[in-house]
Amino acid sequence: xxxxxxxxxxxxxxxxxxxxxxxxxSDRGSQSFFWYRQYSGKSPELIMFIYSNGDKxxxxxxxxxxxxxxxxxxxxxxxxxxxxxxxxCARQAGGTSYGKLTxxxxxxxxxxx
Amino acid sequence: DTGVSQNPRxxxxxxxxxxxxxxxxxxxxxxLYWYRQTLGQGPEFLTYFQNEAQLEKSRLLxxxxxxxxxxxSFSTLEIQRTEQGDSAMYLCASGRENQPQHFGxxxxxxxx
Numbered sequence: 001x002x003x004x005x006x007x008x009x010x011x012x013x014x015x016x017x018x019x020x021x022x023x024x025x026s027d028r029g030s031q032s033f034f035w036y037r038q039y040s041g042k043s044p045e046l047i048m049f050i051y052s053n054g055d056k057x058x059x060x061x062x063x064x065x066x067x068x069x070x071x072x073x074x075x076x077x078x079x080x081x082x083x084x085x086x087x088x089c090a091r092q093a094g095g096t097s098y099g100k101l102t103x104x105x106x107x108x109x110x111x112x113x
Numbered sequence: 114d115t116g117v118s119q120n121p122r123x124x125x126x127x128x129x130x131x132x133x134x135x136x137x138x139x140x141x142x143x144x145l146y147w148y149r150q151t152l153g154q155g156p157e158f159l160t161y162f163q164n165e166a167q168l169e170k171s172r173l174l175x176x177x178x179x180x181x182x183x184x185x186s187f188s189t190l191e192i193q194r195t196e197q198g199d200s201a202m203y204l205c206a207s208g209r210e211n212q213p214q215h216f217g218x219x220x221x222x223x224x225x
Contacts, residue, residue, distance in 0.1 A: 004155075016195060034213060034214075036216075042217050042218070043202075043204055043216040043217060043218050043219045044156065044204070045216070046213050046214075046215065049213050058220070088155050088156075090155070098144070098163065098168055099144060099146075099161075099167055099208065099210065099214070100146060100158045100161055100169065101146075101148075101158065101206075102158070103155030103156050103157070104155050105153070105154055105155050106153075106154070106155050111121045
């Protein structure tokens with residue numbers, strides 16, 4: 001089992017719809033979770049991070065964390081064509097891991113007009 | 114520009130040559146990470162520095178790879194005797210404890 005797995009893509013949604021991206025992880029020692037957006041040929045750009053169970057909202061983005069079920073998700077409301085990118089889920093362990101990130105393989109999102 | 118800076122942006126070299134990449138982190142960040150990303154995959158951790166100390170290296174980092182951060186500021190990643198499989202995007206990220214990491218634009222390495 002991979003440490004971090006993302007729902008298989010690509011995901012295609014119409015403009016204005018809600019895009020739902022999911023991620024599961026295997027290590028219960030994981031403490032923090034991050035969503036990065038990556039446009040083709042560019043580096044990952046931080047969108048949101050979440051440490052506590054529940055929801056965290058930032059503008060059109062909502063991150064959800066459920067540590068008991070070991071999943072984290074990202075909802076994008078009112079999706080725009082500019083949201084079309086690869087979304088990377090990453091987890092950061094605590095303790096002596098020094099904050100290194102373990103990424104999923106990414107989910108490609110396409111928002112069509 | 115106060116973001117993470119990486120140079121060069123692109124590097125094309127012949128198999129067997131040595132290459133060196135540079136990363137300048139955000140100035141107040143004491144943590145610096147190197148990752149490698151291949152097409153269709155998420156970034157994979159290579160190594161980590163806290164100030165000038167290299168505290169962790171991935172098993173992915175063969176003995177052909179070496180990284181330094183001599184004064185706790187910029188870092189270099191050197192690959193000796195490059196192989197086809199080294200072709201990838203090499204990403205540098207910096208951060209502080211309990212804060213998210215921020216990535217540079219990466220160096221894309223192509224081995225001919």
